[in-house]
Amino acid sequence: MKSENAPETPATAYLRQHGIAHSNHLYAYEEHGGTKISARELNVAEHAVVKTLVMEDENGKPLIVLMHGDCKVSTKELARQSDRKKIEPCKPEVANRHTGFLVGGTSPFGTKKQMPIFIEKSILDLPLIYINGGRRGFLVGVHPHDILRALSPTVVEAALKG
Numbered sequence: 001m002k003s004e005n006a007p008e009t010p011a012t013a014y015l016r017q018h019g020i021a022h023s024n025h026l027y028a029y030e031e032h033g034g035t036k037i038s039a040r041e042l043n044v045a046e047h048a049v050v051k052t053l054v055m056e057d058e059n060g061k062p063l064i065v066l067m068h069g070d071c072k073v074s075t076k077e078l079a080r081q082s083d084r085k086k087i088e089p090c091k092p093e094v095a096n097r098h099t100g101f102l103v104g105g106t107s108p109f110g111t112k113k114q115m116p117i118f119i120e121k122s123i124l125d126l127p128l129i130y131i132n133g134g135r136r137g138f139l140v141g142v143h144p145h146d147i148l149r150a151l152s153p154t155v156v157e158a159a160l161k162g
Contacts, residue, residue, distance in 0.1 A: 009134025010100060010110030015142070018150045022140040025130065029104065029137030035069025038139055042130060046070040049139070050123055050131045052106045054095035054115075057084040062098040064108050066119040066131070066147070071159040078158040082118060105136040108151055117153035124148070124155070 006012065006024030015022050027041035039046035049069035056062050057079070067073050079087045089095075092103040100112035108117055108131065123129060124144045131147075133140040147153065 006133070007135055007138060009107070009138070010112075011107035011132070011134030012110075012140070014110035014150075015140065020142060020146045020150055022133075022142045024133065025139045025141060027137050027139070031104070038130070039069060042139065044130060048126055048129050050129045052108045052132050054090045054098055054106060055087050056090050056094070057082075058086040062090060062094075062113065062115045063087070064099075064111070064115050064117045065156075065158075066108060066117065066123060066153065068120060068123060068159060071120070071161060074158045074160050078118065078156060081156045081158060082116075082154065101132075101134055102136060105132060105134060105138070107132040107134040107140075108147070108153075110134060117151050118156045118158075119144075119147065119151075119153040120159050121155050121157050122159065 025042050030037045035046050035049040039049045046069040051067050053065040065073050075087045098113050099106050128141055129144050130139040130141050
């Protein structure tokens with residue numbers, strides 16, 4: 001469902017400033033529905049819906065992990081590949097402070113703070129991904145290689161199936 005009256009968010013402003021082509025997709029957000037709901041609403045594979053997860057290392061330093069909607073992050077593996085002792089998810093209010101986005105509407109584009117970004121390697125094999133556009137119920141379709149160009153993430157292999 002493409003929408004012409006998509007919201008203007010820090011994420012869409014960032015995409016525009018960086019000349020990144022994207023499509024806008026609004027859907028009915030469901031609390032705790034996650035990527036299962038957005039994939040169903042957009043009629044796309046959950047594997048192509050990418051979650052933006054805000055985590056922190058042993059020193060409380062924030063980082064972002066981009067992961068397939070149908071996978072979990074092995075924090076142990078991520079810590080190993082990123083040379084950190086330990087990585088765990090941030091509390092929602094901490095994540096909100098770092099990104100400026102509400103949890104459920106977190107985008108890797110246009111965050112309040114610059115943070116290291118990690119992307120699951122197999123995401124780059126997809127022709128198109130759907131990722132949060134900076135508010136709940138709003139995804140943008142982008143090419144994974146544009147994420148590489150715009151965000152210079154570190155490529156990792158830390159996915160756990162479902």
